Amino acid sequence: MAEVRLDGLTKKFNDSVALNNVSITVPDGSFVVLLGPTGAGKTTTLRMVSGLDTPDEGDVFIGGLSMKGLTPAQRNVAMVFQQYSLYPHLTVRDNLAFPLKSPLLKTPADEIRRKISEVAEILQISHKLDNKATALSGGEMQRVSIGRALVRNPAIYLMDEPLSSLDAKLRSDLRVELKNIQANLGATFLYVTHDQIEAMTMATHVGVLDEGKLVQFGTPREIYENPISIYSASRLGQPRINVLPAHLFDGAPENAHSIGLRPEQIEQGKGEDSLVTRVEHLGDQTRLHLSFKDHDLITVTDAHTRLQSGDIIKIQPEKPFYFDADGARLA
Amino acid sequence: MSYSVTDPSLRQKWGAGILVITYALITLLPLVWIVATGFKSPADSIAYPPKIVFQPSLEGYVNLFTTQTRASEETLKALGEPTTWYDKIVRAKNMMIAGPSRFPERFFNSVIIGFGSTFFAIVLGTAAAYAFSRFRVPLKDDLLFFILSTRMMPPIAVAIPIFLMFRHLGLSDTHAGMILLYTAVNLSLSVWLINGFIDEIPIEYEEAALIDGYTRFQAFYKVVLPQAATGIASTAIFCLIFAWNEYAFAVLLTSGNAQTAPPFIPTIIGVGGQDWPAVAAGATLFLLPVMIFTILLRKHLLRGITFGAVRK
Numbered sequence: 001m002a003e004v005r006l007d008g009l010t011k012k013f014n015d016s017v018a019l020n021n022v023s024i025t026v027p028d029g030s031f032v033v034l035l036g037p038t039g040a041g042k043t044t045t046l047r048m049v050s051g052l053d054t055p056d057e058g059d060v061f062i063g064g065l066s067m068k069g070l071t072p073a074q075r076n077v078a079m080v081f082q083q084y085s086l087y088p089h090l091t092v093r094d095n096l097a098f099p100l101k102s103p104l105l106k107t108p109a110d111e112i113r114r115k116i117s118e119v120a121e122i123l124q125i126s127h128k129l130d131n132k133a134t135a136l137s138g139g140e141m142q143r144v145s146i147g148r149a150l151v152r153n154p155a156i157y158l159m160d161e162p163l164s165s166l167d168a169k170l171r172s173d174l175r176v177e178l179k180n181i182q183a184n185l186g187a188t189f190l191y192v193t194h195d196q197i198e199a200m201t202m203a204t205h206v207g208v209l210d211e212g213k214l215v216q217f218g219t220p221r222e223i224y225e226n227p228i229s230i231y232s233a234s235r236l237g238q239p240r241i242n243v244l245p246a247h248l249f250d251g252a253p254e255n256a257h258s259i260g261l262r263p264e265q266i267e268q269g270k271g272e273d274s275l276v277t278r279v280e281h282l283g284d285q286t287r288l289h290l291s292f293k294d295h296d297l298i299t300v301t302d303a304h305t306r307l308q309s310g311d312i313i314k315i316q317p318e319k320p321f322y323f324d325a326d327g328a329r330l331a
Numbered sequence: 332m333s334y335s336v337t338d339p340s341l342r343q344k345w346g347a348g349i350l351v352i353t354y355a356l357i358t359l360l361p362l363v364w365i366v367a368t369g370f371k372s373p374a375d376s377i378a379y380p381p382k383i384v385f386q387p388s389l390e391g392y393v394n395l396f397t398t399q400t401r402a403s404e405e406t407l408k409a410l411g412e413p414t415t416w417y418d419k420i421v422r423a424k425n426m427m428i429a430g431p432s433r434f435p436e437r438f439f440n441s442v443i444i445g446f447g448s449t450f451f452a453i454v455l456g457t458a459a460a461y462a463f464s465r466f467r468v469p470l471k472d473d474l475l476f477f478i479l480s481t482r483m484m485p486p487i488a489v490a491i492p493i494f495l496m497f498r499h500l501g502l503s504d505t506h507a508g509m510i511l512l513y514t515a516v517n518l519s520l521s522v523w524l525i526n527g528f529i530d531e532i533p534i535e536y537e538e539a540a541l542i543d544g545y546t547r548f549q550a551f552y553k554v555v556l557p558q559a560a561t562g563i564a565s566t567a568i569f570c571l572i573f574a575w576n577e578y579a580f581a582v583l584l585t586s587g588n589a590q591t592a593p594p595f596i597p598t599i600i601g602v603g604g605q606d607w608p609a610v611a612a613g614a615t616l617f618l619l620p621v622m623i624f625t626i627l628l629r630k631h632l633l634r635g636i637t638f639g640a641v642r643k
Contacts, residue, residue: 052538052542079542085539089558102544
């Protein structure tokens with residue numbers, strides 16, 4: 001395991017800039033999650049670190065060493081692809097053994113057997129080891145592809161939305177399992193996801209990417225509680241932060257253009273009237289869809305609320321975020 | 332019992348079965364004719380109406396593998412009783428065996444040239460197809476079209492220039508020359524077919540192998556090749572069939588040394604009358620290698636086992 005440093009990475013594909021001067025330090029033993037919508041440059045960043053693509057400018061340092069000109073094999077990184085990319089002509093066992101048998105590692109046979117059964121146990125695929133890789137369900141394929149990374153002990157694990165095609169239960173199991181593995185091994189992870197729960201629960205650091213630029217980097221709490229822009233703020237939080245014109249409420253700073261309200265920043269029972277348009281009971285919480293001065297917003301309320309659509313509820317902001325016309329945070 | 336709309340009815344099954352069997356019989360008839368004629372006596376082979384039931388004889392095969400001369404009765408007496416089964420067949424016609432024929436040699440030439448050119452067409456074709464499929468080749472589409480365009484005229488149209496070139500280069504009537512020629516003709520086919528098969532293999536597999544610690548060549552060898560095996564096997568069969576059956580260039584460019592079986596087999600007719608059983612025997616043996624090759628590769632011709640482990 002090692003510290004991985006991305007230094008001023010820039011990558012252009014034809015005319016479009018996929019990465020624009022991105023610098024990130026992934027500390028040894030940390031779990032860094034990259035957040036951003038499709039096309040923000042998350043996958044490109046992983047490919048730069050892995051060596052599958054080379055940056056136009058900038059460099060990647062693994063354990064302090066420049067990776068310039070090194071092949072993926074020479075970098076000793078493991079990667080889980082979004083498309084599982086299992087070798088279709090091999091069995092699950094051979095897929096898991098493939099990296100261990102590489103000229104890079106040349107693992108002895110009994111060691112291979114031990115590691116495979118260990119990883120298969122964790123990923124609950126022991127009973128499928130002798131299946132062809134093609135004779136698996138989507139979720140099983142994804143687990144095998146995670147397993148193919150976990151059998152190794154690389155400088156860094158790169159994961160591109162590895163849990164995206166699993167069902168909810170398995171996803172939450174594996175989330176815990178991955179986090180345990182990372183904590184126990186002290187492994188370094190660079191992890192791409194859309195899923196904010198994965199980001200909040202697993203990450204030690206979150207990097208927010210916007211059109212190839214790193215716009216904010218910090219702990220999940222920092223980004224959640226102290227976003228630098230509307231864009232950053234809307235990456236995390238479920239339901240999403242409500243962004244409304246600043247003048248709707250009293251007390252906005254002079255140059256504020258919009259106000260950002262997470263559910264916990266909306267105090268209920270005080271302030272001005274708003275109309276309940278829809279009530280969603282999610283079990284552990286209830287979401288309220290409100291109409292306030294012709295603007296829609298969503299907040300969370302007590303699970304056992306008696307509110308119904310058509311009711312009137314008073315709301316007022318509590319320590320809200322204010323943003324200027326460009327979406328940058330004011331206060 | 333399933334009731335899906337695509338499930339054929341019994342009548343449809345029978346209809347399809349009869350159609351397939353009829354087609355198979357029509358296709359197989361000439362083959363049966365040739366194989367049967369090989370085991371007929373010369374008289375039976377030209378009998379009219381054709382004999383369906385006949386006394387099998389190995390005369391055709393003996394004639395194919397030997398050269399024979401007519402001998403006077405004294406000479407035959409001096410030789411004494413025939414000792415082997417093939418001697419007996421020949422002596423019965425008042426002939427004696429003068430030596431082996433050139434058929435095994437010609438047949439062996441066909442094997443060397445056919446399989447040799449197939450080997451080179453496949454190796455070079457796979458390498459070129461991989462490069463076209465995976466690397467940024469300048470003018471890629473134009474180059475691919477150029478390669479295909481070499482197939483747009485019948486190869487025999489350039490027979491004269493090739494004949495002159497071969498003569499000046501000393502390639503006339505050599506194995507190397509024929510292998511070179513057939514490889515060149517087959518290469519366009521193999522590049523195009525294999526290119527299509529490799530294009531179908533998602534690049535993610537190789538990327539995964541690169542990350543897993545393999546070099547580009549090892550990734551090609553361990554990941555791409557096994558998945559392209561189906562396509563490569565069928566391409567190899569196509570290449571072999573062309574090189575094996577090719578007649579025009581073989582007549583033109585080979586004679587004594589590197590002559591292949593196709594131009595040789597018709598010459599059998601001229602030896603001692605119209606010897607159809609010997610011709611049929613030669614044709615039968617000539618069919619075998621391609622048949623065996625196809626049977627050996629047939630398990631690679633089953634498609635669909637290697638696809639579908641990448642989420643699209």
